[in-house]
Amino acid sequence: MSKIKKTLKPDQDIKKITLENVNVTIETKEPEIKKPSNFKSNIKKVWTLMKLQFKSRIAMPKNRDAKTIAKYTVALLAVLGILGGLIFVYYSFANQFITDNPNTNLGHEFLIFTILAFMILQLFFMIPTLIRVLDVNNDRELLLKLPVSHKQIYLSKVIVTYIMEVLFATVILLPILIAYGVASNMHWGFFFYIPVILVFIPVIPFFLANVVLFPIAKLINFLRSRTLLTSIGYLVLLVTFIILYMQIIEQIMTAATDSANFEATLRDNAGLIQNIASWFWPQRIYADLFGTSLQTNILSLVLILGASFVLLVASYYIGAWNFKKTYQEERISYFSINRKPSFKKCPSWLATTKKDCLNIFRSSNYTFQFLLIVVITPILVFYVNRIAMFSAAQTFQGTQDTYAASGMIFGISILVMFILLPLAASFAASNISREGHNLYHTKLIPVHFRKQLLIKSLIVFIPILLSIILSVGLMMIPYQPLAMSEATFNVSSIDAFWIFGIATLMTMGYIALGTYLDLKNPLCNQVGGAELTKSTASVNTVMVIGVVVGALMGVLAVFGAFYNFLQLGPSWIGNLATMGRHTRPIFASIAIIFAVAAVTLLLVHGPKQYRKLEAV
Amino acid sequence: MATLKVENLFKHYRNAKYISARNISFDVKEGEIFGFLGINGAGKSTTIKCITGIIPFTSGCIQVCGHDIVTNPYNAKKNFGFVPDNHAVYDKLTGVEYINYLADLYQVSSEQRKENFDMLVDKFNMRNSVNNQISSYSHGMKQKISIIGALIHSPKLWILDEPMVGLDPQSIFEVKEYMKEYAAAGNSVFFSSHNLDTVERLCDRAVIVHGGRVIRDIDLKEYRKTGKDLEKEFIELTKAATATQNQMRQELGQKEDLLAKEYGKGKANKMIIKQIKDELDNEIGQTIPRKEEGDDEQD
Numbered sequence: 001m002s003k004i005k006k007t008l009k010p011d012q013d014i015k016k017i018t019l020e021n022v023n024v025t026i027e028t029k030e031p032e033i034k035k036p037s038n039f040k041s042n043i044k045k046v047w048t049l050m051k052l053q054f055k056s057r058i059a060m061p062k063n064r065d066a067k068t069i070a071k072y073t074v075a076l077l078a079v080l081g082i083l084g085g086l087i088f089v090y091y092s093f094a095n096q097f098i099t100d101n102p103n104t105n106l107g108h109e110f111l112i113f114t115i116l117a118f119m120i121l122q123l124f125f126m127i128p129t130l131i132r133v134l135d136v137n138n139d140r141e142l143l144l145k146l147p148v149s150h151k152q153i154y155l156s157k158v159i160v161t162y163i164m165e166v167l168f169a170t171v172i173l174l175p176i177l178i179a180y181g182v183a184s185n186m187h188w189g190f191f192f193y194i195p196v197i198l199v200f201i202p203v204i205p206f207f208l209a210n211v212v213l214f215p216i217a218k219l220i221n222f223l224r225s226r227t228l229l230t231s232i233g234y235l236v237l238l239v240t241f242i243i244l245y246m247q248i249i250e251q252i253m254t255a256a257t258d259s260a261n262f263e264a265t266l267r268d269n270a271g272l273i274q275n276i277a278s279w280f281w282p283q284r285i286y287a288d289l290f291g292t293s294l295q296t297n298i299l300s301l302v303l304i305l306g307a308s309f310v311l312l313v314a315s316y317y318i319g320a321w322n323f324k325k326t327y328q329e330e331r332i333s334y335f336s337i338n339r340k341p342s343f344k345k346c347p348s349w350l351a352t353t354k355k356d357c358l359n360i361f362r363s364s365n366y367t368f369q370f371l372l373i374v375v376i377t378p379i380l381v382f383y384v385n386r387i388a389m390f391s392a393a394q395t396f397q398g399t400q401d402t403y404a405a406s407g408m409i410f411g412i413s414i415l416v417m418f419i420l421l422p423l424a425a426s427f428a429a430s431n432i433s434r435e436g437h438n439l440y441h442t443k444l445i446p447v448h449f450r451k452q453l454l455i456k457s458l459i460v461f462i463p464i465l466l467s468i469i470l471s472v473g474l475m476m477i478p479y480q481p482l483a484m485s486e487a488t489f490n491v492s493s494i495d496a497f498w499i500f501g502i503a504t505l506m507t508m509g510y511i512a513l514g515t516y517l518d519l520k521n522p523l524c525n526q527v528g529g530a531e532l533t534k535s536t537a538s539v540n541t542v543m544v545i546g547v548v549v550g551a552l553m554g555v556l557a558v559f560g561a562f563y564n565f566l567q568l569g570p571s572w573i574g575n576l577a578t579m580g581r582h583t584r585p586i587f588a589s590i591a592i593i594f595a596v597a598a599v600t601l602l603l604v605h606g607p608k609q610y611r612k613l614e615a616v
Numbered sequence: 617m618a619t620l621k622v623e624n625l626f627k628h629y630r631n632a633k634y635i636s637a638r639n640i641s642f643d644v645k646e647g648e649i650f651g652f653l654g655i656n657g658a659g660k661s662t663t664i665k666c667i668t669g670i671i672p673f674t675s676g677c678i679q680v681c682g683h684d685i686v687t688n689p690y691n692a693k694k695n696f697g698f699v700p701d702n703h704a705v706y707d708k709l710t711g712v713e714y715i716n717y718l719a720d721l722y723q724v725s726s727e728q729r730k731e732n733f734d735m736l737v738d739k740f741n742m743r744n745s746v747n748n749q750i751s752s753y754s755h756g757m758k759q760k761i762s763i764i765g766a767l768i769h770s771p772k773l774w775i776l777d778e779p780m781v782g783l784d785p786q787s788i789f790e791v792k793e794y795m796k797e798y799a800a801a802g803n804s805v806f807f808s809s810h811n812l813d814t815v816e817r818l819c820d821r822a823v824i825v826h827g828g829r830v831i832r833d834i835d836l837k838e839y840r841k842t843g844k845d846l847e848k849e850f851i852e853l854t855k856a857a858t859a860t861q862n863q864m865r866q867e868l869g870q871k872e873d874l875l876a877k878e879y880g881k882g883k884a885n886k887m888i889i890k891q892i893k894d895e896l897d898n899e900i901g902q903t904i905p906r907k908e909e910g911d912d913e914q915d
Contacts, residue, residue: 345729347720348721348723351716352721355713355717358709436704440698444670445693445722446691447721
């Protein structure tokens with residue numbers, strides 16, 4: 001900014017001011033830039049970073065063609081369907097707990113357990129989310145190049161994480177709470193308090209996640225380098241969890257067949273249930289918000305607000321400390337293996353297997369998803385058969401025919417297995433894409449590419465084969481659903497052989513087809529752990545073909561067996577059922593033709609496709 | 617004996633409107649450091665991919681230590697080590713696991729691998745990082761582990777595509793020194809580069825490629841004595857060649873536009889590609905048997 005200053009020249013007669021008798025000096029002054037306050041600037045930066053986070057998390061697709069819209073619509077319908085089912089199950093359960101008798105009414109306890117279950121679920125999801133926030137290899141290096149501090153980045157990330165958790169609570173918990181309110185005829189105040197619950201329910205999981213985050217991140221790092229230990233740990237955890245889950249489902253199904261008995265059991269144990277619920281006092285405070293007394297409501301509201309403030313401040317400081325610490329220790333503590341290097345020579349096939357296994361099993365996403373399907377198959381086959389046999393025995397007491405029931409096990413097993421196995425086999429459809437930019441290695445090394453493909457395929461096939469063997473073994477165990485009846489159900493050894501053969505051949509076919517499709521159209525520009533399970537066109541094709549074929553085969557087999565069981569219905573059902581009776585040779589023929597065709601396709605056209613590939 | 621011999625190499629990518637390698641011939645002798653020069657898109661990387669067996673080629677012959685890369689790929693591959701320009705290495709493995717993996721594939725004995733590993737790890741200053749997962753490595757560290765991996769089986773020929781990109785000055789110096797040491801031991805080094813100064817000072821011989829053709833073969837030992845400036849010569853040569861190439865491409869583009877008006881875009885495209893293939897056939901000549909892309913048994 002410039003300012004013109006006029007002064008009269010000395011010793012001059014001042015009658016008239018002219019340009020000659022006036023000194024003109026221009027004072028130049030630095031323009032004053034009004035700097036925003038530090039606080040305002042911080043807020044602005046955090047806000048900008050938050051917008052960036054939101055965009056990266058919930059950005060809508062730019063390409064809004066019919067295909068994309070259809071994809072999103074199907075996904076939305078699927079979510080709504082699942083949510084609808086969840087609400088229905090929840091509502092039915094809530095009705096069993098809620099009664100008009102205040103002495104045996106367990107509605108409040110049910111609400112406490114609901115809040116507890118949701119908090120556990122949220123904690124389960126929040127830990128990996130916050131670990132990603134801490135991950136230095138994520139976008140932090142990129143963000144730190146901008147004029148922003150660690151604290152600002154951290155603050156933006158946790159605020160966004162918290163908001164996303166509130167949204168998650170809104171999607172899952174809101175309909176559940178409404179269902180509860182309807183089931184228990186709550187007054188209007190109940191619905192008024194729901195937003196308070198949705199906004200503040202993530203506080204406790206958020207605080208706990210921040211506390212356990214650093215030790216868990218360290219543990220993950222420790223386990224990351226111990227592939228075998230991690231894989232076994234995963235398996236044990238998964239098996240335990242799934243068995244427990246299926247046991248509960250079986251118990252519920254059994255109890256649900258006699259709901260009066262279930263309710264009576266609840267009332268008999270009302271005191272115990274109330275006692276257990278009282279231990280979970282933080283959840284009780286949330287549930288008290290919906291209590292009938294206004295005094296309790298207000299006290300609960302004050303406690304929630306006060307405790308939330310304290311816990312959020314504490315979470316911020318713990319989290320910010322973790323955030324800075326991970327950055328400082330980044331390459332020292334993360335991914336390091338403190339083992340003396342071994343230089344023992346091993347054959348090339350073993351070296352390739354080892355490399356592929358490390359590559360796969362050090363990607364926790366891949367390991368988790370693949371092993372989950374492989375492990376869940378025999379457990380689901382076992383329990384679904386038991387539940388179905390129990391229902392059949394209940395419905396047709398005294399008329400059950402062991403042969404026909406065994407036939408049903410054949411059909412149900414085919415249905416469950418043949419839908420799950422292609423999902424596991426579809427991982428072979430990323431055999432080539434998984435190499436990413438390293439595809440050139442497969443061409444450089446002096447190992448025949450068929451050998452490399454065989455190893456990659458076996459890594460997918462062997463766990464599935466074990467899963468098939470276990471499933472078939474479990475089907476053969478005799479099951480006695482009713483204590484009063486001596487009838488037992490199991491598949492015959494001949495049926496077990498059929499199922500084993502058909503499942504193995506179909507799996508081989510899916511793996512060969514998936515590998516070939518991936519060879520034809522690999523996604524080699526993708527690298528990194530997350531992309532290993534990325535849905536490519538090849539993966540989706542194998543999954544869709546597999547699930548459709550599996551469902552058709554399963555339905556036909558169940559239908560055929562069911563008709564045998566009932567011997568009822570019009571003639572067209574009889575014709576279909578006749579086909580159902582011949583499902584074994586029909587399925588076996590389909591499986592042989594499919595496996596031979598897919599393997600031939602891979603062996604004959606695979607080399608040509610492989611040679612065309614380049615990834616450097 | 618030549619460690620690497622490339623004879624009449626032709627490479628045409630499917631559906632491409634230009635030929636990536638056109639009658640490229642050269643050889644790399646024992647104890648020689650050989651520079652492969654050219655501007656972006658000149659055909660350097662394509663030629664290297666053909667040499668290493670990463671992609672099939674249309675016609676010609678490539679031999680590594682006397683082993684044909686098409687008919688005897690395993691023996692050819694055992695005799696070279698390759699460092700790509702993108703530093704792609706298996707991120708999920710640690711440095712040691714990656715080196716051991718390659719050593720196993722090349723069947724390097726435990727003793728030799730330990731000896732080579734210790735020597736190379738110390739030479740490239742990687743001792744403190746080899747036990748870490750490669751995903752935590754910096755750009756330069758990935759390049760160094762890639763170099764160690766390429767040399768763990770002591771190949772006769774060391775091939776590098778743009779090796780200095782992304783390296784710090786200290787690492788560049790280490791790589792250059794090791795190249796000299798490696799060649800002095802009777803091995804050969806073949807590398808592509810944009811850095812003319814490095815090539816001029818380091819290499820014994822160099823070729824300049826442009827538009828898929830070798831446009832200059834230089835004995836750099838003799839060249840240095842003349843006092844000529846390689847950079848200046850390179851610029852002059854490539855400038856003239858680029859002008860000719862641009863004119864040809866422009867003519868081809870105009871021809872395609874005319875054809876497109878007459879027959880439609882898709883058909884015009886096919887016609888142009890056919891013309892290129894016919895030109896290629898003529899150039900290869902009737903005496904050299906033409907191999908269809910993808911028909912070679914290279915693996």
